Amino acid sequence: MPVFGERIAPNFMHCETLMLGSVRAGAIVDVGTMEIGSLTDAERVRLLEEKDVSILACGGIAHELMVELRGRGIEVINNVAGETDQVLEHIARGDLRAGYGISYRCTPDNRSGGDASTDSDPGLALGPSEGSEEADRPAEQAPHIDCIACGDRVCLSGGQCRSYAEGKPMAEVGAQLQQVSEVAMDIAAEPERVLCRIAELVYFCVEMKYQHVGLAFCVDLLSESATVVRLLRRFVRVTPVCCRAGEPVHDQYGTAGSNCNPFAMARILNEAQTDLNVSVGLSMGCDVVFDRLSQAPVTTLFVKDKLLANNPVSAVHSRYVLERILART
16 A cells, blocks of 8 residues: 555655555554655566555556556555555455545444445545445544534434533643644745645644544534535544534523634544634634634634625625725724
8 A cells, every 4th residue: 555654645647756655364464665666656566466465455546557556466445545454454354445534433332333435536535425324433543523424414404412521721832833834834835836724734733743633513504614624634533513513502691602613623622632723604703713722733724605605705805895994894
C-alpha cells in the first residue's frame, strides 16, 4: 500500500513511498518500504507485477488504472484511509473493504459496516455517498461523537442530543504559537497561489504534525462538512460535531433561545482532546463562544452568509449591498 507518514497515502498515483509485506498465517510479515515518487503510472503497474503483489490497498486511484490492475490479477481495495498498522491488521484478517476509515456509522452499540466500494470514483475518491454501507473501523479509534455519521439526527426534528459534563480546565497554548506562526508564514509564502483554503488546511495539519482534528459545523452546511470530513480523514483523525449537539441554549427567561450550542461543541471537542478545531459555518456570535472555550487552537474554514451564498467578502465589492447595510443600521 502507498503510505504517507504513518498513514495510508491519499492517492496511489502521487505517493512517494510504497509499503510491501506478506500475509502468512493471519499476520503481516516481511514489511518494508521503497521510494516510488519518480515512477510513472505504467512503471508502478510493472513494479507491482514484478513484486508479485496480489492485493493493493490504497486511497484514491484512477478508475482506468484500477481496471488495468484488476485485469492483471491484482485485487484493488481502494478508497481506504487510516493508520498503516490498523490497515495491515485488517488485511491480515482478510476483512479490509473499500471505504474503510473514510465514512462509517458510529452508534453506541455498533461501530461496524460493510463494503462501501466506489469503483467509479476516480482520483481522490472521497468516499461512499450518504446511505451506502460503511466500512469497519476499530472501536478505539472511532470518535465518541460523530455528527456526520449520526443515523437518526433527532436534533434536526426538534429532539435533544445527549448532553455532556463540563470539560477539563482550559490550558494555555502559548508554547505552540511560534511554531504555528512559522508554518503559517511557510504556507503564505507559496508563490503560485494555487492552494485553496481547504488545501492550506491540509498542509497546515501536516506541517504542524496534528493527528486529531475537530470539525465544529453548522447544520446548514452539513453536506459540505461531510465532504470536508471525508477528505481530511485521508490525513488525520477527525471528530465532527454539529451545532445542534448537547442541550438547547436557553435565554434569560428559561426558553430555548437558539438551536445552536457552541458551549456543548467546545466541551465535546475538549473531551476528545483534539489538536486543532476547524469552524465551518458557525453563526455570528456562536463562533466567538466556541473559539473562546475551545482548548485546542481554532481556524475558520467557511463562514456563514445567508444573503451572499456564504461568501461574505463579496459584500465589500457590491455598492448595492453596502447601501442596504447602511440603510438598515
